[in-house]
Amino acid sequence: MDIGTFSALAEPNRLRIVELLAHGPLTVGEIAERLNLRQPQASKHLRVLLDARLVTVHADANRRNYALQMEPLQEMDAWLNNYRRMWNERFDNLDQYLQELQSKPEQ
């Protein structure tokens, strides 16, 4: 698991940027406006997200379109696989417990 992904997302504005871009690419100005950020801060946060490969840029003349990149999130997903097993186990245990309750409901 690349820690850079966590670092990048561990900042409120950057997490909001990612969530914004989930609905489609946006320019710096649009992002700054919707998140009430000043343009330089938006650019700087996007730079961090870019370095973490969470977004890509496409220059369109004056504008720059930033788009979400899925790979780091897929890596997070894969990392979580190691733990899904566990909370499923726990759920299974609860499930098993409830079924045992079912089979002997009185006392």
Add this chain to the structure above:
Amino acid sequence: MDIGTFSALAEPNRLRIVELLAHGPLTVGEIAERLNLRQPQASKHLRVLLDARLVTVHADANRRNYALQMEPLQEMDAWLNNYRRMWNERFDNLDQYLQELQSKPEQ
């Protein structure tokens, strides 16, 4: 999505602690030993993980057993749900494209 989870995991030693605890609870000393940390640093990192609710402690006389807590990871998992749709879409598109290639292989 609680940003505290990302912050807590955005530190190499803490991520390794979490991965260690995936195999079962450990004491501070065991964690410090396996990760080549000094005891105070181990305690401090565990404190951060505790505040982020990523671990729980159980005092056993002198020792303290730290155990992994799944809830924050489940929350991450739920957050990722918003994005899984997208990378599946992309995969579907690729799949569709490949199938189109299949159906007209020669030009």
Add this chain to the structure above:
DNA sequence: GAGGAATATTCTTGTCAAGGAATATTTAAA
């Protein structure tokens, strides 16, 4: 080509987090 829009970068400053060293606290053992 001058001016303005969109964006990136630099510099500075304040805040926060991490490691090291030392110390406090609790508990077991002798």
Add this chain to the structure above:
DNA sequence: TTTAAATATTCCTTGACAAGAATATTCCTC
């Protein structure tokens, strides 16, 4: 009851990072 083990906490210093302000860069339009 003194001693040692296991752990937590404090203080200090240092480095990273975020916001603000200013400035540079690129491109479009007139």
